[in-house]
Amino acid sequence: MKENNYNILIVDDEKEYQLVVSMILEDAGYNTETCSNGREALDILEKRDIDLVITDLRMPVMSGDELIAEIRRKEMDVDILVVTAYGSIESAVEAIKNGATDYFVKSSDPGELLIKVERIADIRHIRRKDDILVKNQNSGSVFLDSKNPEFCQLLEMCDRTADTDISILLLGESGVGKEVIANYIHGKSNRKNEPFVPVNCQVFPEGVIESELFGHEKGAFTGAVGSRTGKFEEANYGTLFLDEIGDLPVTTQGKLLRALETKSIQKVGSNRSINLDVRFIFATNKDLYREIENGNFRDDLLYRINTLTLTIPPLRERREDLPGLIDFFVTQTANDQKKKNVTIDDDVMDYLLNYDYPGNVRELRNIIERMIALSIDGRVTSKEILMNSRNSSGIYTIQGELQDLRTARGAFEKNYITDSLRKNDWNVEKTAVSLGITSRQLWNKIKQYDIQKK
Numbered sequence: 001m002k003e004n005n006y007n008i009l010i011v012d013d014e015k016e017y018q019l020v021v022s023m024i025l026e027d028a029g030y031n032t033e034t035c036s037n038g039r040e041a042l043d044i045l046e047k048r049d050i051d052l053v054i055t056d057l058r059m060p061v062m063s064g065d066e067l068i069a070e071i072r073r074k075e076m077d078v079d080i081l082v083v084t085a086y087g088s089i090e091s092a093v094e095a096i097k098n099g100a101t102d103y104f105v106k107s108s109d110p111g112e113l114l115i116k117v118e119r120i121a122d123i124r125h126i127r128r129k130d131d132i133l134v135k136n137q138n139s140g141s142v143f144l145d146s147k148n149p150e151f152c153q154l155l156e157m158c159d160r161t162a163d164t165d166i167s168i169l170l171l172g173e174s175g176v177g178k179e180v181i182a183n184y185i186h187g188k189s190n191r192k193n194e195p196f197v198p199v200n201c202q203v204f205p206e207g208v209i210e211s212e213l214f215g216h217e218k219g220a221f222t223g224a225v226g227s228r229t230g231k232f233e234e235a236n237y238g239t240l241f242l243d244e245i246g247d248l249p250v251t252t253q254g255k256l257l258r259a260l261e262t263k264s265i266q267k268v269g270s271n272r273s274i275n276l277d278v279r280f281i282f283a284t285n286k287d288l289y290r291e292i293e294n295g296n297f298r299d300d301l302l303y304r305i306n307t308l309t310l311t312i313p314p315l316r317e318r319r320e321d322l323p324g325l326i327d328f329f330v331t332q333t334a335n336d337q338k339k340k341n342v343t344i345d346d347d348v349m350d351y352l353l354n355y356d357y358p359g360n361v362r363e364l365r366n367i368i369e370r371m372i373a374l375s376i377d378g379r380v381t382s383k384e385i386l387m388n389s390r391n392s393s394g395i396y397t398i399q400g401e402l403q404d405l406r407t408a409r410g411a412f413e414k415n416y417i418t419d420s421l422r423k424n425d426w427n428v429e430k431t432a433v434s435l436g437i438t439s440r441q442l443w444n445k446i447k448q449y450d451i452q453k454k
Helices: 015-027 038-047 064-073 086-097 110-144 149-161 178-188 206-214 250-262 288-293 299-305 319-336 346-354 360-374 405-423 428-435 439-448
Strands: 007-011 031-035 052-056 079-084 102-105 168-171 196-200 239-243 264-266 273-275 279-284 308-311
Touching (some): 007 015, 064 086, 079 110, 102 110, 110 178, 110 319, 206 264, 250 299, 288 299, 346 360, 405 439, 428 439
Parallel strands (some): 052 079, 196 239, 239 279
């Protein structure tokens, strides 16, 4: 059985052939959907994450050739396997010239179909790994090229422990680059040629996270129309990065602890244990000891995951790295947005070098993307960077007359601190922790800006 989460769409106007192919592929561990013509297939492709389309050529409403043309015209990231009759191989060859990946003769041994599907799936898997590697190298290298002593010491600790299998807990504010550091550790380890699988525990609701992590069997719950491989299995022999571990439901924390201790998992709906060899890296922006006091996190799980704890400094404490990061994001964004000859006025650069970045590297990137998008003829002026208010959706806007950058920066900081105090019920200590500053520094800011509870 292939160990992947691979989705296949079977397009054929013969219902019996749909059923047979679907059974063969699902028995081999693939997820399948079926439809009867190209028009239905396009509707599914717009709504679902499909890896491979297996399509007949001669169908009513929309033929296989028309389907291939539409898929390639819309630049959908999907492979196409054409099914043809024995006497119509010339048509299949023509379909390959027009964008299909391979072809299969309908009367051939079903084993040959499985071989072709497996080969296409393997190539796609390798291609995705290469794309992720290139992306991480491009964005991670500049982030890791640091002149900050604390950050360099952090990287040294990563280097010294990369080849071990100890669990690492990464701490730091949102946006400081915890996934980049986790990927760096993986790339320095003896598992670097195996999968690096990141999972954000915050984005999955309680009823879904266990299936996402451990996988499930067909029929395990309503809607489980096929078996699914979880992230643990995907990361086998490689590294599993569990981000926002502090948001993992308490009920799931117990199962995670058992998996860590036994080095095995059970899929949802199965009693069979699957042994795994996985390196674990965890991350959170929460105070886990406080979460334990509040009953939101298990103390035995914390002691299991924090063999080594590394704290990533926020961007405001790495100001010597700002010029390199700004230059990188400006160049990258200009290329992405196809803007030529991008220039940044001196007062705007002064703003970028002196702003505190509560959202860290993620916020720096977003600010640069926004100001370049708003620029005229590639020139970024104070009109594009001024932000003196923040609306309820978290989007920065310009209100009233344009101000000098110092005034705008002060207005933004006052509004940001006021919003943070309000969200934390005006608890100064809690707000200071969320802002990454001391309580004394926050009191000074409150006094400086005359911030009053309303």
